[in-house]
Amino acid sequence: xxxxxxxxxxxxxxxxxxxxxxxxxxxxxxxxxxxxxxxxxxxxxxxxxxxxxxxxxxxxxxxxxxxxxxxxxxxxxxxxxxxxxxxxxxxxxxxxxxxxxxxxxxxxxxxxxxxxxxxxxxxxxxxxxxxxxxxxxxxxxxxxxxxxxxxxxxxxxxxxxxxxxxxxxxxxxxxxxxxxxxxxxxxxxxxxxxxxxxxxxxxxxxxxxxxxxxxxxxxxxxxxxxxxxxxxxxxxxxxxxxxxxxxxxxxxxxxxxxxxxxxxxxxxxxxxxxxxxxxxxxxxxxxxxxxxxxxxxxxxxxxxxxxxxxxxxxxxxxxxxxxxxxxxxxxxxxxxxxxxxxxxxx
Amino acid sequence: xxxxxxxxxxxxxxxxxxxxxxxxxxxxxxxxxxxxxxxxxxxxxxxxxxxxxxxxxxxxxxxxxxxxxxxxxxxxxxxxxxxxxxxxxxxxxxxxxxxxxxxxxxxxxxxxxxxxxxxxxxxxxxxxxxxxxxxxxxxxxxxxxxxxxxxxxxxxxxxxxxxxxxxxxxxxxxxxxxxxxxxxxxxxxxxxxxxxxxxxxxxxxxxxxxxxxxxxxxxxxxxxxxxxxxxxxxxxxxxxxxxxxxxxxxxxxxxxxxxxxxxxxxxxxxxxxxxxxxxxxxxxxxxxxxxxxxxxxxxxxxxxxxxxxxxxxxxxxxxxx
Amino acid sequence: xxxxxxxxxxxxxxxxxxxxxxxxxxxxxxxxxxxxxxxxxxxxxxxxxxxxxxxxxxxxxxxxxxxxxxxxxxxxxxxxxxxxxxxxxxxxxxxxxxxxxxxxxxxxxxxxxxxxxxxxxxxxxxxxxxxxxxxxxxxxxxxxxxxxxxxxxxxxxxxxxxxxxxxxxxxxxxxxxxxxxxxxxxxxxxxxxxxxxxxxx
Numbered sequence: 001x002x003x004x005x006x007x008x009x010x011x012x013x014x015x016x017x018x019x020x021x022x023x024x025x026x027x028x029x030x031x032x033x034x035x036x037x038x039x040x041x042x043x044x045x046x047x048x049x050x051x052x053x054x055x056x057x058x059x060x061x062x063x064x065x066x067x068x069x070x071x072x073x074x075x076x077x078x079x080x081x082x083x084x085x086x087x088x089x090x091x092x093x094x095x096x097x098x099x100x101x102x103x104x105x106x107x108x109x110x111x112x113x114x115x116x117x118x119x120x121x122x123x124x125x126x127x128x129x130x131x132x133x134x135x136x137x138x139x140x141x142x143x144x145x146x147x148x149x150x151x152x153x154x155x156x157x158x159x160x161x162x163x164x165x166x167x168x169x170x171x172x173x174x175x176x177x178x179x180x181x182x183x184x185x186x187x188x189x190x191x192x193x194x195x196x197x198x199x200x201x202x203x204x205x206x207x208x209x210x211x212x213x214x215x216x217x218x219x220x221x222x223x224x225x226x227x228x229x230x231x232x233x234x235x236x237x238x239x240x241x242x243x244x245x246x247x248x249x250x251x252x253x254x255x256x257x258x259x260x261x262x263x264x265x266x267x268x269x270x271x272x273x274x275x276x277x278x279x280x281x282x283x284x285x286x287x288x289x290x291x292x293x294x295x296x297x298x299x300x301x302x303x304x305x306x307x308x309x310x311x312x313x314x315x316x317x318x319x320x321x322x323x324x325x326x327x328x329x330x331x332x333x334x335x336x337x338x339x340x341x342x343x344x345x346x
Numbered sequence: 347x348x349x350x351x352x353x354x355x356x357x358x359x360x361x362x363x364x365x366x367x368x369x370x371x372x373x374x375x376x377x378x379x380x381x382x383x384x385x386x387x388x389x390x391x392x393x394x395x396x397x398x399x400x401x402x403x404x405x406x407x408x409x410x411x412x413x414x415x416x417x418x419x420x421x422x423x424x425x426x427x428x429x430x431x432x433x434x435x436x437x438x439x440x441x442x443x444x445x446x447x448x449x450x451x452x453x454x455x456x457x458x459x460x461x462x463x464x465x466x467x468x469x470x471x472x473x474x475x476x477x478x479x480x481x482x483x484x485x486x487x488x489x490x491x492x493x494x495x496x497x498x499x500x501x502x503x504x505x506x507x508x509x510x511x512x513x514x515x516x517x518x519x520x521x522x523x524x525x526x527x528x529x530x531x532x533x534x535x536x537x538x539x540x541x542x543x544x545x546x547x548x549x550x551x552x553x554x555x556x557x558x559x560x561x562x563x564x565x566x567x568x569x570x571x572x573x574x575x576x577x578x579x580x581x582x583x584x585x586x587x588x589x590x591x592x593x594x595x596x597x598x599x600x601x602x603x604x605x606x607x608x609x610x611x612x613x614x615x616x617x618x619x620x621x622x623x624x625x626x627x628x629x630x631x632x633x634x635x636x637x638x639x640x641x642x643x644x645x646x647x648x649x650x651x652x653x654x655x656x657x658x659x660x661x662x663x664x665x666x667x
Numbered sequence: 668x669x670x671x672x673x674x675x676x677x678x679x680x681x682x683x684x685x686x687x688x689x690x691x692x693x694x695x696x697x698x699x700x701x702x703x704x705x706x707x708x709x710x711x712x713x714x715x716x717x718x719x720x721x722x723x724x725x726x727x728x729x730x731x732x733x734x735x736x737x738x739x740x741x742x743x744x745x746x747x748x749x750x751x752x753x754x755x756x757x758x759x760x761x762x763x764x765x766x767x768x769x770x771x772x773x774x775x776x777x778x779x780x781x782x783x784x785x786x787x788x789x790x791x792x793x794x795x796x797x798x799x800x801x802x803x804x805x806x807x808x809x810x811x812x813x814x815x816x817x818x819x820x821x822x823x824x825x826x827x828x829x830x831x832x833x834x835x836x837x838x839x840x841x842x843x844x845x846x847x848x849x850x851x852x853x854x855x856x857x858x859x860x861x862x863x864x865x866x867x868x
Contacts, residue, residue: 079814086456089384089483162455163564163794180811186843187675194674195839214613214621217381217447238811238850242832245854274410276384276450321855459790532689534766537790560688560767562795 005064016232029224033304044220055105073174083170091145093272154283175234197312225265251322256329257290299333364500379413383448385475390446402429407474421468452569459537461487466544495520583664599653617655631660676840679800682771689767696774697729698801719743761789773799777807780845804867809846822863833860
């Protein structure tokens with residue numbers, strides 16, 4: 001069924017909203033009433049229709065608006081896309097993967113026709129119909145990685161595998177939760193996770209790295225990460241922190257419902273065939289508290305998660321200023337009833 | 347499933363390419379293209395030898411972008427545990443096999459400005475794919491290829507023809523022609539990477555010589571495929587499965603576990619990748635570690651074992667499996 | 668002592684001489700000269716004959732080591748007036764270097780970071796370069812907002828020397844930039860920046 005793409009903004013007047021159907025498919029990340037870091041990885045396999053697992057690269061009603069927002073970010077700051085020179089094979093790998101998955105998941109919107117190295121890519125929502133030579137950079141208007149990630153929702157990082165570590169050597173990062181590609185590019189797995197509190201001590205990153213080094217072709221994996229954002233703003237980069245930071249002071253007991261958003265990253269990780277690199281897809285989903293409480297189970301659970309969150313995480317995720325208001329607001333939607341296991345609505 | 351997704355293939359062609367070396371071309375059973383791979387990758391070939399399941403890793407030597415088939419080369423090993431003997435003597439064109447998806451534990455450092463490949467004998471195979479990739483990407487490389495004799499060496503004539511004598515140097519020990527590792531490494535420009543694949547003795551020698559020439563570790567790469575070593579048979583208790591398996595003299599723990607119908611994780615089956623790391627719960631005896639994955643400290647602690655290559659000598663071994 | 672536990676900061680493990688290297692290049696800033704001079708009893712003539720020492724004076728205790736370094740009689744001794752000139756010279760020396768050349772860097776963290784940038788640019792792997800921190804704990808910091816780099820930062824927060832924002836110095840280091848990350852400290856409520864504290868003297 002064709003998706004109806006919304007016209008909306010993630011800045012200035014913030015007209016971003018989820019349709020009722022899109023709320024039901026929101027990837028709520030908490031499978032229990034409290035939260036702590038873990039190596040929460042599971043095979044990235046297709047799931048039921050009506051969930052974000054319907055396709056392995058998810059496209060939803062926000063696709064066109066998100067791509068417009070990305071173009072605006074890149075216009076202001078081209079350094080949000082970067083690739084070190086040795087990543088060219090991985091760039092082509094990524095282009096192939098994203099084109100194939102989008103075309104397979106949404107044939108009414110995307111078509112890929114391969115004729116040897118001569119490829120034709122049709123992207124109907126964005127009005128693109130390009131023919132190019134796979135492997136020949138000069139036949140595309142951008143680097144292959146930039147070209148395709150201007151047409152795919154989520155942030156993307158490609159990590160090179162060498163010396164028993166993973167190195168963040170390319171990225172398209174415009175919808176990030178407060179980290180800078182320009183600063184982190186070239187770092188290894190432990191280094192770019194350096195600022196994350198608590199997780200290093202309990203060995204989360206050692207185990208995750210070991211797992212990822214053995215990630216196999218054809219067996220992608222996924223995990224959730226989350227934070228909260230004031231206003232449905234995609235570009236919460238450190239670069240622009242002085243522009244969006246003041247939003248955090250605008251939350252009052254009365255406007256929590258529309259201002260405060262749960263921000264969920266569905267991260268999927270893919271071994272790439274030609275380069276042996278790994279693609280990190282960091283797909284961001286936003287839902288306002290007003291929208292979230294239309295699912296009673298989620299309202300109860302988020303209330304409990306926020307109440308019991310360790311102070312280091314409250315600080316790291318930048319929730320300090322508005323956590324109390326949000327908990328108070330959510331408490332009206334938590335009657336203390338037990339919640340069912342799993343993440344899906346009852 | 348352990349060991350990655352399996353691909354059903356058929357042997358489309360077998361060629362004898364040198365004394366004791368055969369090349370096998372594998373194509374997909376359903377006629378579809380195989381996955382592209384990265385140079386240096388190997389597959390686990392799974393064969394049914396009269397009801398006995400054998401699984402061995404072999405480097406992919408065909409061009410990585412050629413998806414019509416994969417080529418592997420197999421040396422007939424004198425003291426073969428069965429894999430190479432089966433492939434050489436029993437396997438026929440048209441026969442079916444199962445292979446894993448390609449796994450790469452020996453990739454070139456793509457930042458390298460120049461790559462020096464040092465091959466010994468059958469160790470040439472991963473380099474065949476690497477050279478195809480370097481050549482396609484216009485990256486500087488040299489191959490230095492040591493063989494016993496002209497008859498025992500595979501592919502050297504073709505390689506000289508394809509890449510030129512300036513890039514492909516060959517050395518035959520039967521002609522007292524020795525690969526001059528030290529003088530080769532002395533004057534290489536910054537950003538050069540060296541790779542060695544060959545018999546253990548050669549690998550050790552190259553690593554030691556590179557160190558003595560002042561090369562940093564980060565720029566020297568090696569791949570060792572460690573065949574499981576034979577030894578005395580022993581019993582292993584699998585605590586989670588609640589059974590005891592007998593590990594035969596020519597069998598690895600992993601093979602014995604699989605033969606008992608238990609799905610243990612594995613990937614390289616050569617002691618290199620770490621996937622089959624297993625916790626040792628009780629050990630009354632000595633673990634014989636043969637892998638290159640665990641650190642010396644981990645080996646000494648006796649709490650972990652790589653069941654694809656390592657063995658045990660003693661009275662009781664209990665594993666968390 | 669440098670603060671420990673910053674995962675992204677390089678470990679400055681000391682400049683032990685690699686006995687196998689065919690050529691040694693030392694890039695030394697200020698008190699960094701002492702990292703080599705302290706090893707004097709163990710330095711052999713053979714090793715010094717293969718050595719090139721590049722030195723720039725800096726800091727109150729690092730101004731006058733040129734004579735002592737020259738007295739070691741390395742194959743080449745060179746002293747430059749500024750870090751920038753030393754980096755230029757280093758680039759020249761490395762352009763003719765081979766895989767058997769070892770580079771050693773010692774000085775303040777910002778100096779180490781900048782030499783490291785030149786070396787990696789010339790094809791060296793950072794893990795092959797011994798480093799030793801000597802001298803002040805001042806940090807080199809990049810403003811994440813305007814991307815301008817401020818050298819010799821001793822306090823946090825501090826005022827970005829380019830865009831003027833008040834920056835908190837995060838314990839997050841980029842080897843590629845050779846700098847720590849500075850993030851606007853009063854972004855949420857401008858004007859509420861805490862008092863600057865001298866943390867990196």
